[in-house]
Amino acid sequence: MSEEEIITQAISSEDVPQLENIELLFFAYRDFVADPDRILRQYGFGRAHHRALFFVNRRPGLTVAELLDILKITKQSLARVLKQLIEAGHIVQSEGKFDRRKRMLFPTRQGRNLILELSQPQSRRINSAFDQIDPELREAVSDFLRSVRGEQSE
Amino acid sequence: MSEEEIITQAISSEDVPQLENIELLFFAYRDFVADPDRILRQYGFGRAHHRALFFVNRRPGLTVAELLDILKITKQSLARVLKQLIEAGHIVQSEGKFDRRKRMLFPTRQGRNLILELSQPQSRRINSAFDQIDPELREAVSDFLRSVRGEQSE
């Protein structure tokens, strides 16, 4: 027993289809979030605040339940960051118009400004990546991203 | 003061170039890591173990310093997961051939098997996303990912 066989050969695309793209996606995302992470720390926030703030700006008036469904985290995880964003004046809540149990979430001017600041490096990064590829091929990238997202065991 | 101006209009691509693709990248990555996350939990591991194990399989014999540089985390963060991967028999260390201060990292057969298992859903996801787009446009996606990665304030 204890057959501690050691592997010295690198894993290859034959072992793992799309190995290269798996790796590229890791690196791309690592750097994609690194820039906003640096800014967030100056505000005492983290990545979770960024995501919540992003979608509240993207769909003002969305409810807590809708936001949970987008982020795919638990109520408790969201509660913490939402509370801090509200206390800091980046987001406000208001009762649902038709269902007063619901809380509609809106960004304040301050929250809008913050998401603009956080998005700048990401816009730049994607823009300059698009500069590298044929304009006619750019839609393929978005199509790709759209279908990487998706059920397939959600 | 306390001018709590509320914004009810959704942020748009005019405010933030590439807004759509920023959002798509979030969703793509969210789902891309969700599958392996489920498997990892059965082993008592987390996302950090996945990444370390991936690159040890990808470049067997790499040193701790090289791995740190790839992952862009601190020594202490890596130490914990590396220790656990070694104890669990997925990775082994050996002294550097020329510099005996260095530790070369290799996967065991078991570690190779685990990364194969973790990669399967990711391979499938990327493969089926590629199925959706013209074969001639696929290289554009890799080019895009390659250039999203990159300095620009590293």
Place this chain on the structure above:
DNA sequence: AAAATATGTCAATAGTGCTGACATATTTTT
């Protein structure tokens, strides 16, 4: 011999995720 390097380890802290339980207000169903 001294300085630099590679690794490992310790203690402490922060951020983000989880579970399960319980409370309140409100709406829907019976």
Place this chain on the structure above:
DNA sequence: AAAAATATGTCAGCACTATTGACATATTTT
């Protein structure tokens, strides 16, 4: 009207991943 369901908020506790700064050891370079 009463009961059940829903939306939200909150509590306690836990796990994982990341951070910083300090220090120890072995080894290599200067």
